Amino acid sequence: xxxxxxxxxxxxxxxxxxxxxxxxxxxADVRIHVLRNFTVDGIEPLLxxxxxxxxxxxxxxxxxxxxxxQDALAHPCGLVDDAELLLVALTLDELDREYGKPGWTxxxxxxxxxxxxxxxxxxxxxxxxxxxxxxxxxxxxxLWPTRDGSDTCSQVAELNSFVLGYARxxxxxxxxxxxxxxxxxxxxxxxxxxxGRYLWRAPFRQAFLERYARxxxxxxxxxxxxxxxxxxxxxxxxxxxxxxxxxGIGGIKLDGQEYPGRAFYDFHTAILGFARRGVILALSSKNxxxxxxxxxxxxxxxxxxxxxxxxxxxxxxxxxxxxxxxxEELNLGLDSFVFVDDNPxxxxxIRTMLPEVTVLAVPEHLHELPGLLHRHGLFDSAAAxxxxxxxxxxxxxxxxxxAARSTFATVxxxxxxxxxxxxxxxxxxSDVPRIAQLTQKTNQFNLTTRRYTEQAIRHLxxxxxxxxxxxxxxxxxxSLGLVGVMILERKGSTAVVDTLLLSCRAxxxxxxxxxxxxxxxxxxxxxxxxxxxxxxxPTAKNSQVRDFWKNLGFDEIRREGESVHYRCRxxxxxxxxxxxxxxxxxxxxxxxx
Numbered sequence: 105x106x107x108x109x110x111x112x113x114x115x116x117x118x119x120x121x122x123x124x125x126x127x128x129x130x131x132a133d134v135r136i137h138v139l140r141n142f143t144v145d146g147i148e149p150l151l152x153x154x155x156x157x158x159x160x161x162x163x164x165x166x167x168x169x170x171x172x173x174q175d176a177l178a179h180p181c182g183l184v185d186d187a188e189l190l191l192v193a194l195t196l197d198e199l200d201r202e203y204g205k206p207g208w209t210x211x212x213x214x215x216x217x218x219x220x221x222x223x224x225x226x227x228x229x230x231x232x233x234x235x236x237x238x239x240x241x242x243x244x245x246x247l248w249p250t251r252d253g254s255d256t257c258s259q260v261a262e263l264n265s266f267v268l269g270y271a272r273x274x275x276x277x278x279x280x281x282x283x284x285x286x287x288x289x290x291x292x293x294x295x296x297x298x299x300g301r302y303l304w305r306a307p308f309r310q311a312f313l314e315r316y317a318r319x320x321x322x323x324x325x326x327x328x329x330x331x332x333x334x335x336x337x338x339x340x341x342x343x344x345x346x347x348x349x350x351x352g353i354g355g356i357k358l359d360g361q362e363y364p365g366r367a368f369y370d371f372h373t374a375i376l377g378f379a380r381r382g383v384i385l386a387l388s389s390k391n392x393x394x395x396x397x398x399x400x401x402x403x404x405x406x407x408x409x410x411x412x413x414x415x416x417x418x419x420x421x422x423x424x425x426x427x428x429x430x431x432e433e434l435n436l437g438l439d440s441f442v443f444v445d446d447n448p449x450x451x452x453x454i455r456t457m458l459p460e461v462t463v464l465a466v467p468e469h470l471h472e473l474p475g476l477l478h479r480h481g482l483f484d485s486a487a488a489x490x491x492x493x494x495x496x497x498x499x500x501x502x503x504x505x506x507a508a509r510s511t512f513a514t515v516x517x518x519x520x521x522x523x524x525x526x527x528x529x530x531x532x533x534s535d536v537p538r539i540a541q542l543t544q545k546t547n548q549f550n551l552t553t554r555r556y557t558e559q560a561i562r563h564l565x566x567x568x569x570x571x572x573x574x575x576x577x578x579x580x581x582x583s584l585g586l587v588g589v590m591i592l593e594r595k596g597s598t599a600v601v602d603t604l605l606l607s608c609r610a611x612x613x614x615x616x617x618x619x620x621x622x623x624x625x626x627x628x629x630x631x632x633x634x635x636x637x638x639x640x641x642p643t644a645k646n647s648q649v650r651d652f653w654k655n656l657g658f659d660e661i662r663r664e665g666e667s668v669h670y671r672c673r674x675x676x677x678x679x680x681x682x683x684x685x686x687x688x689x690x691x692x693x694x695x696x697x
Contacts, residue, residue: 131161134324137187137230138164139172141198143306144191150310150317160324169305170198176223187230189324192220195307196237196260204240208256210263217263221270225277229560231327233320234271235281236264241292276486276540277559279323286315322481329544329555332462332482334414334436335378336427338445339389339396342466343408344368348395358405363471365405370474372407379412382495383483384434386415388426388443393418414499423450424457434499435608437547437645442482486557491538491585498609501582508581519613519684522579526618527688531572531589536561538586539574542605547645549606549616551638551652556603569594570602571627575619577610584610588619594631601638604652614682620656621679622687628674637661640668 134155138144144166151162167175172192176184184190196203200213224232239260249255253262264284271278287295294311301307308316325331340347345357345364359365379385385408389396396418400410415433417426423445431438438460445451446466454463462482467473477483505522512518531539536558543556556564564570575588587610591603601624606616624636638653654660656679658670681687 131156131159132328133163134160134328135186135188136162136164136191136320136324137167137184137189138191138193139167139175139184140191140193141170141172141305142193142195142308143169143300143304144193144308144313144316146306146310147313147317147320150314151320154317154321155324158321158325158330160328172220173223176220176227184224184228184230187228188327189320190224190228190230190232191320192224192232192234194235194237196263197301198305204256206244207254208259209254210259210266214263214266217267218270221274221278225274225559229277229557229563231279231323231557232277233279233281233323234267235283236267238283238287241296276537277557281316281319286312289315319481322484326484326486326544327555327557329547329553331440331485331545332383332442333440333545334384334386334430334434334442335375335477335483336386336388336430336441336443337375338447338450338466339387339391339399339418341446342444343372344399344403344406345470348399349392353395353398353403356399356403358399358403360405367470367473369405369407371476374474374477376407376412378477378483379496381483381485382491384414384436384495384499385412386417386430386434387413388417388423388430390420390423391418411500412496414496415503422453424453427454427458427461435611442477444476486540486544491541494585498582498584502609504581505579516684519682522581522613522684523686524577524579524613524615524684525686525688526615526622527576527578528573528619528622531561531565531574533562533565535574535586536565539572539589542586542589542607543603546605546607547643548608549611549649550643550646551604551649552602552641553643553646554603564591573619573623575606575610575615577613577615588615590619590623592623592627594633597632597634599627599631599633599636601636604638613685615685616652617656617679618681618685618687621681625679633674635674636672638670638672640670642666 136151148162148164151164155162172194178184196213199216200208202208203213221232221234237260239257243249243255243257245255249258253259268280271280290311295309296312297307297309300309337343340349343358345368346355348356357365358368360369375385387396393416396416397410399406400408415430417423417430419426423443427438427441427443431441438458441460442462442464443451443454444464444466445454448465451463451465454461464476464480467476508521509518512521539561540556540558543554543561547553561572565572571592573590573592574586575590576586577584577588584607587607589603589605590601593600593602601620604616604620606619627633628636636658638658640650640653642650653670653672656672658672660668661671662669
């Protein structure tokens with residue numbers, strides 16, 4: 105068993121990882137800083153174990169007890185300034201010494217929290233995790249709340265409403281760790297430690313901290329772009345009970361009212377929720393295609409219809425082969441797939457043959473099936489965009505493009521037939537969620553793989569020495585949506601390409617050359633640039649863009665580790681635009697200097 109497996113099994117990092125540095129062992133640092141008023145230090149080994157299992161080494165720094173404002177104001181490079189993830193871990197009894205006394209109201213605590221949250225929002229680009237507060241287990245008025253809401257439970261509910269509202273208004277920078285949910289999942293005896301609260305300011309047991317750590321890992325995964333994009337589903341005994349080839353459409357268990365059919369029906373509901381948030385759906389099932397399609401089109405209780413699926417593999421081949429083909433067809437990495445099947449042999453085959461794929465088995469107890477995908481948090485995202493809701497339809501249109509391609513002798517003829525139109529413009533406020541999303545999840549065509557929050561994008565958009573551009577595209581089949589992002593920084597007479605990325609669904613059309621060439625030519629004139637500089641930072645997934653800057657006419661000037669730095673004098677850069685791409689503007693180009 106290697107050391108990564110031992111971490112997953114519950115051990116800590118071996119001394120060599122700490123001594124040599126995380127990077128030497130293939131781990132990426134993640135800076136987690138903690139502002140707290142209770143003892144939360146026990147979360148550190150839990151985070152190390154859970155983050156180590158997915159390739160990260162947490163570098164934690166803890167503030168003092170109850171010194172949140174002081175720690176937030178510390179200069180330079182204090183707890184707030186240098187954080188990637190800022191954890192604000194608070195309990196009410198430490199935050200307000202009047203809490204629990206007769207007549208206590210939440211207003212003073214609300215004002216204090218509001219001031220702290222505002223300060224943090226202005227001081228850091230980190231993702232900020234705040235928590236809700238636990239009401240008393242035993243309400244002071246017994247079973248009946250007061251009519252005027254003055255009882256402590258009602259006041260805590262009002263305070264939690266404020267926390268949730270603030271996070272909602274400042275999403276996605278603010279995220280909520282719901283302490284009430286942890287308590288509900290675990291029960292008071294497993295979650296709370298009253299003795300520890302009095303003796304060491306440690307009110308929570310390890311099981312509670314384990315839940316807390318699990319949510320923090322989910323947040324890190326999203327902020328680092330470790331996103332799952334596609335859900336592949338088996339059919340028999342996964343989307344319905346029984347085997348359609350044997351039981352027929354009238355014999356399968358799928359019912360909105362009665363168990364066990366209702367469990368499958370509610371699973372459909374959950375799946376549709378993920379689809380509306382942009383998760384791509386696909387089928388891989390050993391079945392006669394006609395039988396499955398009959399259920400999808402005709403069964404009165406089947407909520408999933410053919411149009412909900414971007415791709416289907418309904419045949420008798422092994423599922424590892426089919427999933428590889430789905431990855432190629434959808435142009436997605438295997439590590440972006442989640443596969444759900446009821447057959448232990450099929451699950452083990454995929455785990456063995458395609459270890460990058462996340463495999464979930466249908467639970468033995470069917471009542472657990474509807475919550476399966478939510479329980480693991482595998483499709484978390486910082487924010488859903490309009491583009492997400494249209495993703496499956498765009499994959500359907502892409503299949504039409506692929507069918508058309510086979511009628512042309514050459515790729516150039518095919519591209520010329522598409523009538524590709526690129527719209528390139530300065531990013532608008534409405535584009536920011538999609539831009540941040542693309543920086544967080546785009547891996548293949550991404551020259552530097554820098555991840556940005558919405559707040560960071562807004563900051564760059566408002567900086568007179570920076571510029572953020574977006575690329576949208578369409579062709580005769582339909583719209584591709586917003587598919588490209590380019591971020592520039594001006595440094596005197598030199599300008600630097602900070603970020604250039606293109607969504608995987610837009611690859612293979614030379615849009616990247618049209619995008620980069622047009623922006624560099626026009627911004628070179630506007631900023632009076634003498635030279636452009638750019639960089640390629642290799643990752644496990646972006647090898648296809650290794651020579652992009654060289655092919656665009658840039659010269660390599662130096663190497664730093666694995667990163668390659670390029671430079672191009674403005675007078676030397678021709679930046680030819682591919683002939684099959686037409687560029688349109690909408691008047692939102694020129695950015696004030």
